Amino acid sequence: MPTLTSDHISRQFDAELDGLRSRVTQMGGLVENQIERAIAAFLSGDLDAMEQVIADDHRINGLEVSIDDECAHIIARRQPAAGDLRLVMAVSKIVTDLERIGDEAAKIARTAREIYQRDRLQVPRLADVRKLGELGVEMLRDVLNAFVRLDVVESARIIRSDAMLDDNFRGILRQLITYMMEDPRTISSALDITFIAKAIERIGDHSKNIAESVIYVVKGKDVRHIAIDMMEREALGNED
Amino acid sequence: MPTLTSDHISRQFDAELDGLRSRVTQMGGLVENQIERAIAAFLSGDLDAMEQVIADDHRINGLEVSIDDECAHIIARRQPAAGDLRLVMAVSKIVTDLERIGDEAAKIARTAREIYQRDRLQVPRLADVRKLGELGVEMLRDVLNAFVRLDVVESARIIRSDAMLDDNFRGILRQLITYMMEDPRTISSALDITFIAKAIERIGDHSKNIAESVIYVVKGKDVRHIAIDMMEREALGNED
Numbered sequence: 347m348p349t350l351t352s353d354h355i356s357r358q359f360d361a362e363l364d365g366l367r368s369r370v371t372q373m374g375g376l377v378e379n380q381i382e383r384a385i386a387a388f389l390s391g392d393l394d395a396m397e398q399v400i401a402d403d404h405r406i407n408g409l410e411v412s413i414d415d416e417c418a419h420i421i422a423r424r425q426p427a428a429g430d431l432r433l434v435m436a437v438s439k440i441v442t443d444l445e446r447i448g449d450e451a452a453k454i455a456r457t458a459r460e461i462y463q464r465d466r467l468q469v470p471r472l473a474d475v476r477k478l479g480e481l482g483v484e485m486l487r488d489v490l491n492a493f494v495r496l497d498v499v500e501s502a503r504i505i506r507s508d509a510m511l512d513d514n515f516r517g518i519l520r521q522l523i524t525y526m527m528e529d530p531r532t533i534s535s536a537l538d539i540t541f542i543a544k545a546i547e548r549i550g551d552h553s554k555n556i557a558e559s560v561i562y563v564v565k566g567k568d569v570r571h572i573a574i575d576m577m578e579r580e581a582l583g584n585e586d
Numbered sequence: 587m588p589t590l591t592s593d594h595i596s597r598q599f600d601a602e603l604d605g606l607r608s609r610v611t612q613m614g615g616l617v618e619n620q621i622e623r624a625i626a627a628f629l630s631g632d633l634d635a636m637e638q639v640i641a642d643d644h645r646i647n648g649l650e651v652s653i654d655d656e657c658a659h660i661i662a663r664r665q666p667a668a669g670d671l672r673l674v675m676a677v678s679k680i681v682t683d684l685e686r687i688g689d690e691a692a693k694i695a696r697t698a699r700e701i702y703q704r705d706r707l708q709v710p711r712l713a714d715v716r717k718l719g720e721l722g723v724e725m726l727r728d729v730l731n732a733f734v735r736l737d738v739v740e741s742a743r744i745i746r747s748d749a750m751l752d753d754n755f756r757g758i759l760r761q762l763i764t765y766m767m768e769d770p771r772t773i774s775s776a777l778d779i780t781f782i783a784k785a786i787e788r789i790g791d792h793s794k795n796i797a798e799s800v801i802y803v804v805k806g807k808d809v810r811h812i813a814i815d816m817m818e819r820e821a822l823g824n825e826d
Contacts, residue, residue, distance in 0.1 A: 418675060425665045527770045533763055
């Protein structure tokens, strides 16, 4: 029964691809949680929570290696073509971006620890960093949803929204410079907060990379490095 | 003549893989040149050279997209296995790291332009940034050579050497903090120099990623996220 057999193989393959996608989603959830906890710990000064984020980073690293390994195995065993191959290759890039977002979470926790261990006196401009953090987490959550639904319209919107995160970052930077100039004793802490804001801004960059990968999977067009207008035209091409 | 034909196909495939590797090397050379020119322009204050680096970034972006595309085509057409598949998948990751090093070069040039357009009065600690830049470029050059020769011993050494770059960065940061405290008027420029130093330090991170990819190609072992000692044992396994 060749048809049944090939049906069976094809169903098995589909199940493998579904499994791969759900593992990416699982990893994404873990990364999102790390970022949220790191920012919350920075805002509250909870040293135990900072330590926990730093300690949990290895779980994300482990997932990157094993999902990547799965990608190589699927390609070798199934020899996927077209959209399936694009999905597997995109997953291999997406887990690298997720792992690096995880690194930023650990970096935020380590820098926060340094700030609070040095002096608890003044941690300026928390409200703006909180806002930036919310934007960063939202962008990550949106792009994970866009990946699950392979939603190119939403991905195009996410790519465009990265500019807002960059603007917010520059606003925080200007405020911190004023702060440092007014009271040079705050320079060390203000510099550390700059690095935390920078880490959040990088979450936006990585989320944007992931959004580009989603468009690549669906459309088979590489939208990296083309102007936003052209990119949106490519991404939305058949949706109009 | 089936043997001749399969020989022919295999020789064609080898030629394709060689072509892929030489295009990565070509892209690496371009990235190295961008970094060198960006740092030199920052050190000399040459605004024209800064503009040139910013304008040339698109050439690197174009190479990333086309090499990545080639990787997908080789996998779809040749269905490579084992070491060949690892090489193609690693190349797809390596060009992403190279492209992001290119981004750092453009970032250095843009930040340098901001510093010199703001005020030419004092750009502190140039000697240390020059040293850091030399270390970063050396690391990139070394890892490109390690990729060409698929040299795991050298790759392991490069991964270890990244710590030196981090130490140098932290030294520069301490000096810049002292500088800002002594003369708060330098805060804006000192902060920009911090970002330039940070960009160079990230070149080290990406070079380390590339070195890990080289070890993965040769050994088929994923050495990301394991302790340096264990990583060296893995990498050097059959060389002893």
